[in-house]
Amino acid sequence: MLARDDDILKAAEDWRAAGKGVALATVVETWGSAPRPVGSALVIDEEGRFLGSVSGGCVEGAVVSEALDVIASGTPRMLEFGVADETAWRVGLSCGGTIRVFVEKVE
Template sequence: MSSDEDVLATAADWAAEGETVALATVVETWGSSPRPAGSRLAVTASGRMAGSVSGGCIEGAVADAAQKTMADGAPQLLDFGISDERAWEVGLACGGKLQVFLEKLA
């Protein structure tokens, strides 16, 4: 099973346990990006996470946005990026940009 399938299986298990779950998927990247398009992160309302959309540098921001998506059910398209000059300062050593689609699982 691939790591993306593991994330989906984990999200399904959490939902079966009664957890509210959101799924984040990298839909597009530009320049250098730590994770390719198709990478996934599952987040629960109680704060559990599985997978990765960035190798750790934006997971917190995605998890925060996931709480809103889980609360109101509205999907979000999130844009993240940083100039190469500031990349090391903010922890995005890769520079580049990525777009993440966030949705609540039914």
């Protein structure tokens, strides 16, 4: 069962209250066959713990890695994964679609 939006936001709030660096990754655009719809979210803390999903598991590892950089730098990033993208094959997005994921630090 996937985490509900409320659970994801509550985790972000709790982790920030505990003094942890936190990032939120959100699917902002999809093309073709995409594993998760626009608005799907993943929250990540500075230790690499996460809750939620932006791709049903196929690119979460790459998103978590990018999120750790966003937490450290404070600079948001727009990520794109697609079937024609070598990165997508490496991380496992072979569903035939493309997704864009915005990653931002939670202040």
